[in-house]
Amino acid sequence: MNPASPFVTDSVRKAAMTQSADAVPETGAPLPRFPMRRTCPFSEPREYAEMRADRPVSRAELKVNDKPTWLVTRHEHVRQVLGDSRVSSNLKLPGYPHQFHIPEEMLAQVRLMMLNMDPPEHSAQRRMLIPEFTARRVKELRPRIQQIVDEHIDAMLAAGGPADLVTALALPVPSLVICELLGVPYEDHARFEEWSAAMMNHDLSPAEYGAAVQALDLYLDKLVTLKENEPGDDLISRFLEKNRTERVADHADVVTMARLMLVGGHETTANMIALGVLALLRHPEQLAALRADPALLPNAVEELLRVFSISDSGTARVATADIEVGDVTIRAGEGILALNNAANHDESVFPDPGTLDIHRKEARSHLAFGYGIHQCIGANLARVELEAVYGTLLRRVPGLRLAAPVEELRFKDDAMVYGVYELPVTW
């Protein structure tokens, strides 16, 4: 198991739910429980709109451990909290709003990923990585990403429909992109993809799941050793090279960093690929507009990121001082979930927020990648991947349609990263 994963897969979550203690009866009014279920696969939880209107910063109780947390729901407040230097991302702090079960003794052992570090450690590691994700660097990756997308669509078309878009395209494309970014040798690609897909497969038994995670961890460890001895033209090698002078990380930190790239970039992007295609298929007029004018793609990507906000509660913090948010004082030590799905449906920023509109002018103001010093470092890369997949599918598979009724699709309602398990399509 990977207890430090912020984007925990639902198999872990499932295990967590069964391990958590029964609810402790509350005195006084019962607090709402978090997470709350999305009303339908395409909308935010019903409670969010009420909260934004009546109690935009309010208390709730975490389902996993019955501990209290603050929920922040307005766009303005979510930006304020995530931009505040008096909040910490450190999941070892007592008030941190955990969303999956981690035994205390395990928590003590967890090596912090950059995602859970605070300055100055966070800034030191992030600074080593940002050259890998600049707008220019990501643009240079575009042709190769396009090639990866084309190859997978070739294979899908050759095999014939119906196909599961998740296994045919959504999972392998981001996996291969990360594989190449990290410098996984070509001959290991298939195994790497297999393990990283297994980490997201909820149908595996806990033992099978554990085995996949362990195999991948072991592999990443070996990969880092390989790069230490034989540097290549890749992110890990450049990180190690810089680290020789900067000295911000030891071997295990580099392995942890490589794992963060995988857990942070794989399932997120995969889920957005599948959900985005599904949403477009349900809005044929917008799909047609997009096919007719590919220049609309970048804004469509932003709008899809906004409506789904798949990493809603990925932006978890602990206050390290008393801070005022709206009318409320959050005390030092208290946990905060700055809900980006709630912020992204704030009607004061996004009129008629429940409606998908690929032409929406303010779409890019969404906070689906977070905000502040931890804002997703892979955001521009994810954007390019999504543009390439949506654009190429529309162009090359004009007859694309669902091969199962929407009611039969299974959505990741209990997972920390929202998505759909399978997406049967044909053409």
Add this chain to the structure above:
Amino acid sequence: MRVTADRDRCVGSGQCAMLSPDVFDQDDDGLVLVLREEPAEDLREEVHRAADLCPARSLHVHG
């Protein structure tokens, strides 16, 4: 209109360079570079947008 960037705050997200590539770039370390400190008036909206969306609030538009 004059544009300034506080490079000490920049977290290298590259949002500005994606949104307004004529005005912003990133150096080899990934930190923001202002290419045009006094961009043309027709870029006003774009530049304001970049400043508003900067996750580190490191961009400022004066005048």
